[in-house]
Amino acid sequence: xLAVSDPxxxxxxxxxxxxxxxxxxxxxxxxxxxxxxxxxxxxxxLQWEDRLDEDIAHQWRSWKSELSQLSCITIPCYFxxxxxxxxxxxxxxxxxxxxxxxxxxSTSSAWVKLDMHQLILSCPNQGWRPQRxxxx
Numbered sequence: 152x153l154a155v156s157d158p159x160x161x162x163x164x165x166x167x168x169x170x171x172x173x174x175x176x177x178x179x180x181x182x183x184x185x186x187x188x189x190x191x192x193x194x195x196x197l198q199w200e201d202r203l204d205e206d207i208a209h210q211w212r213s214w215k216s217e218l219s220q221l222s223c224i225t226i227p228c229y230f231x232x233x234x235x236x237x238x239x240x241x242x243x244x245x246x247x248x249x250x251x252x253x254x255x256x257s258t259s260s261a262w263v264k265l266d267m268h269q270l271i272l273s274c275p276n277q278g279w280r281p282q283r284x285x286x287x
Contacts, residue, residue, distance in 0.1 A: 159208050161192045162199040
């Protein structure tokens, strides 16, 4: 994934970070760091072929050194083999609108609960009480 010699420019940062394929966002905690570095480069006004400032270059080297560890992550394609008809499934989602993607007390969260009889949506941090979306 990495070229033998990375010139450490804005162009090379975007080129290398864009090679990480994560259509479901399962490794977003990793990929967001490169996106934030790229955003910082735009804010600093660096041109495509400008060398990275040392503080950014340090973070970039750290990110690239962790790339090889991505191959250790495994996610099963089918994980619901033991679900019974009386089981319920909950899907929890979390969102963050902070500038630096840090988890805060006020972070929005929502969950969806699906059992064999109803679908319920809740977003407690926004003051929503569980809402039954359908009764099957």
